Amino acid sequence: MADNSVYGYGGGQSDWNTGTPYGAWGDAGGGYGVIGTSNGGPGVLAWCSAEDGVALHAVHNSNGKAGLFDGQVEISGMLNIGGSLAVRTSMPSRFWGPVTVDGLLTKSGGGFRIDHPLDPANKYLAHSFVESPDMKNLYDGVATLDATGTAVVELPDWFEALNRDFCYQLTPIGAADPYLHVAEEISGKRFKISGSIPGQRVCWQVTGIRQDSWANANRLQVETEKPAPEQEWSAELRSERVPSVFRMLV
Numbered sequence: 001m002a003d004n005s006v007y008g009y010g011g012g013q014s015d016w017n018t019g020t021p022y023g024a025w026g027d028a029g030g031g032y033g034v035i036g037t038s039n040g041g042p043g044v045l046a047w048c049s050a051e052d053g054v055a056l057h058a059v060h061n062s063n064g065k066a067g068l069f070d071g072q073v074e075i076s077g078m079l080n081i082g083g084s085l086a087v088r089t090s091m092p093s094r095f096w097g098p099v100t101v102d103g104l105l106t107k108s109g110g111g112f113r114i115d116h117p118l119d120p121a122n123k124y125l126a127h128s129f130v131e132s133p134d135m136k137n138l139y140d141g142v143a144t145l146d147a148t149g150t151a152v153v154e155l156p157d158w159f160e161a162l163n164r165d166f167c168y169q170l171t172p173i174g175a176a177d178p179y180l181h182v183a184e185e186i187s188g189k190r191f192k193i194s195g196s197i198p199g200q201r202v203c204w205q206v207t208g209i210r211q212d213s214w215a216n217a218n219r220l221q222v223e224t225e226k227p228a229p230e231q232e233w234s235a236e237l238r239s240e241r242v243p244s245v246f247r248m249l250v
Contacts, residue, residue, distance in 0.1 A: 104218060133222045135210040137163055142173075143193055143202050150183065150194040153204060159189055163208025173201040 036044035109128070116123035130138065143151040168182045170193060180202065183194035193202055 133220065135215045135220065136207050137210060138205065138207050140203065140205040143204055145193065145196055145198055145200045145202065147198045149196050149198055149200070150192060151202065152190050152192050155186065155189045155191075157189060159208075160186065162210060162212055164211045165209045167207045169205040171203040172196060173203060 111126055111128040113124050113126040115121075116125040139155075141153065143153055145151045166186050168185075168191070170180050170182065172180050177196045177200065179195035180193070180200075181195045182191060184190075184192035186206070191206070193204065196202070
């Protein structure tokens, strides 16, 4: 272990919270419990071979941050976040594997980036998220009207338990139809379309606002005042010295 400044083996003392043995423990009254720097390899390397073990466990007991990364972050494996995590970097941070956030996730923007379907070796393809000030879900499909010029769209069992305040859009395919309408709104896991000719294909879209217990307890505040430290960061974000901060490429 000549290349390591500190090496810990989890066979002695136990975590005060879980009772799990730990290899290295850092405790500070006001500063950093553990800090790692390196001119070559990782400043801090966490590794666990147990199927249900935890390689790195950070806990904060007040209003601070359990994790603060000031620089590029690369994580290979599953990441679970149950509190506050801050990443300050002008470099992209990458996560290989599933990422789970048990709480509210806020961001300046986002979407997906994948290998381009027509040229995967040389290009990426990116799409942005669809955003809303509400916790809104979107559903769509295509219905074919029956011999009476109507169609019943069946919805999942959980649809009305999850959503409220429904909005509808209908678009006839092939020709305009001013009489096409929602004949019956959502009730009993279905809604009815009517007013057009038999066999007409109709694109439908329904949106609903989440009403599950977590959403009801954590509604998004659309406009809020910035704390003073974040006002200073905003000035830094607008400067040419820092082209990108808090950037996460998945």
